[in-house]
Amino acid sequence: MRPAAAISYTHVTKNFDRVVAVDDVSLDIAEGEFVAIVGSSGSGKTTLLRLTNRLIEMDGGTISVEGEDIGAVDPVALRRRIGYVFQSGGLFPHLSVADNIGITPKLLGVPAPEITARVDELLELVRLDRGAHRDRLPEALSGGQRQRIGVARALAARPRIVLMDEPFGALDPLTRDALGEDFRELHRKLGLTTVMITHDMTEAILLADRIAVMRGGKLLAQGTPAELARSDDAYVLELLRTPRRQVERLNTLLPRGGGA
Numbered sequence: 001m002r003p004a005a006a007i008s009y010t011h012v013t014k015n016f017d018r019v020v021a022v023d024d025v026s027l028d029i030a031e032g033e034f035v036a037i038v039g040s041s042g043s044g045k046t047t048l049l050r051l052t053n054r055l056i057e058m059d060g061g062t063i064s065v066e067g068e069d070i071g072a073v074d075p076v077a078l079r080r081r082i083g084y085v086f087q088s089g090g091l092f093p094h095l096s097v098a099d100n101i102g103i104t105p106k107l108l109g110v111p112a113p114e115i116t117a118r119v120d121e122l123l124e125l126v127r128l129d130r131g132a133h134r135d136r137l138p139e140a141l142s143g144g145q146r147q148r149i150g151v152a153r154a155l156a157a158r159p160r161i162v163l164m165d166e167p168f169g170a171l172d173p174l175t176r177d178a179l180g181e182d183f184r185e186l187h188r189k190l191g192l193t194t195v196m197i198t199h200d201m202t203e204a205i206l207l208a209d210r211i212a213v214m215r216g217g218k219l220l221a222q223g224t225p226a227e228l229a230r231s232d233d234a235y236v237l238e239l240l241r242t243p244r245r246q247v248e249r250l251n252t253l254l255p256r257g258g259g260a
């Protein structure tokens, strides 16, 4: 028997007025899997993620998380079981780094000394120096540091599932690469199930086990990069052509055997 999916979407639909934001999407995400959702702006990626932890409610279909229909789970309890990393960190500007990271444990009534220890542990996990960062406000951090704090905050209540909405999109390429690699390692080390939205097919191929492609609210295709390459959908193939073209151009333009 196959193990229960960590997240299972069955015929999920969400409308906003006359827009069908998510249109009959069915997708299973296995425990421990890293899945990237790729698609252009407005294809329904964020809506699908927000339906998963009941930030918004669906109009049709079902979603189950760890075998439980989310309709039967209290939304607040559900959100504590699922970490969420927002596009640009989504940190509270008036709270220090430590208070941002510790906010969920605080709401859960964890005693202050335990929160302090957990914050330190999380800062270490996301590779930020505790002394230098604990008491800073988000405005005093770089974009990459803010995203690291966003990841630490999402992990504070020890979720087994993490949803990430274009977490590395606004970063310079080197920081983006480093953070992506670091998160992939955290995903492995902590045994997480991760769903990450990205516009960038190269990032999806490099980080995810499996890629789901959305367009106009529909799930067009899903599979490993090699499986997607065998798709007969023109849009999916076009998405895959971009990373290949980049590699070919880089191979032409960058002399091999140098520093790069």
Ligand SMILES: Nc1ncnc2c1ncn2[C@@H]1O[C@H](COP(=O)(O)OP(=O)(O)OP(=O)(O)O)[C@@H](O)[C@H]1O
Pocket (backbone or CB within 6 Å): 016, 017, 019, 020, 021, 039, 040, 041, 042, 043, 044, 045, 046, 047, 048
């Ligand atoms: N709260 C809302 N009210 C009305 N329409 C909405 C709302 N949220 C999303 N939509 C619409 O639903 C569709 C899907 O939006 P969604 O944000 O899920 O796309 P996306 O793929 O995440 O886009 P992006 O990559 O730009 O974040 C879009 O047409 C959007 O305008």
